[in-house]
Amino acid sequence: MIDLREALRVYFIMGSTNCVKNPADVLSEAISGGITLFQFREKGEGAFTGSEKYALAHKLQTICREHHIPFIVNDDIELAVAIDADGVHIGQEDETVKTVRAKIGADKILGVSVHSTEEALTAIRDGANYFGIGPVFPTKTKADAKPSRGTTLIEKLRKDGCETPIVGIGGITIENAASVIEAGADGVSVITAISKADSPLEAARALRNSVILKGMVES
C-alpha cells in the first residue's frame, strides 16, 4: 500500500497535447527528475481518442510501472478500469464521486477537485482519497478553469481541521511551489512547469527540492 501523502508531493499531469517532445520521453525524464505521481490527462484540441488514447495510456502506464510511480487516469473511468490504473481523478462536472467509487472499487485512489468546504465534505463522505484544489495561480492550460483564488481554500480547510491529503493545482512553478506547501498542501500538481520545460528532468528535480525542503520546514 502506498503512502498517499508522499505520493502526492510532486504530481505530474500530462497528455499528448501538453507536450512539445514525445510524451513517453517527457514522462521518463520527469520520473528521472523525481516526480512521485502521474496523471494521464488526454484532453484538449487534437487529443487522442479511442484506440490511440488507449495505446498512449498503456505506454505511459508501462513506464510508470517500471519505476513504481502510481498511474492515475483523468475523467475516463472506463479507461482506468480497462487498464487497471492505480486510480482516477474527477471534477465536479464529471461522474459523481459515489458512482466512480462504486465503479473502481475500494482499493483504488480517487482524487476529486473541490472549490468549497461543502464540496470537500461531500467528496469525503462519498469516498474521495485526496483533493485537487485550484487554480491556485492563473493558468492557460485549462480553458474552462475557474478564476484563480490563491491558497485561501487550502488554508481554510486546514484551519478547520481537514486532514484529507491535498494538492494545489494551476499555474504552479518552481518559484511559487513552496508557498502552496506552506499553505497546508501535501504536494503540487503541475502540467506546464514540467511538460513544456526545456529539461523536464531538471524542472521535476527543482520542484521536488522545493516541495520536499519546504515540507521539512513545515513539519
Ligand SMILES: Cc1ncc(COP(=O)(O)OP(=O)(O)O)c(N)n1
Ligand atoms: C490533481 C488534479 N486536481 C484538479 C484537476 C482538475 O480536474 P477537473 O476539474 O475535473 O478538470 P479536468 O482536469 O478534467 O479538465 C485535475 N485534473 N487534477
Ligand SMILES: Cc1ncsc1CCOP(=O)(O)O
Ligand atoms: C487541470 C487543471 N485544473 C485546474 S488548473 C489546471 C491546469 C493546470 O495546468 P498548469 O500546471 O499548466 O497551470
Ligand SMILES: [Mg+2]
Ligand atoms: Mg475532470
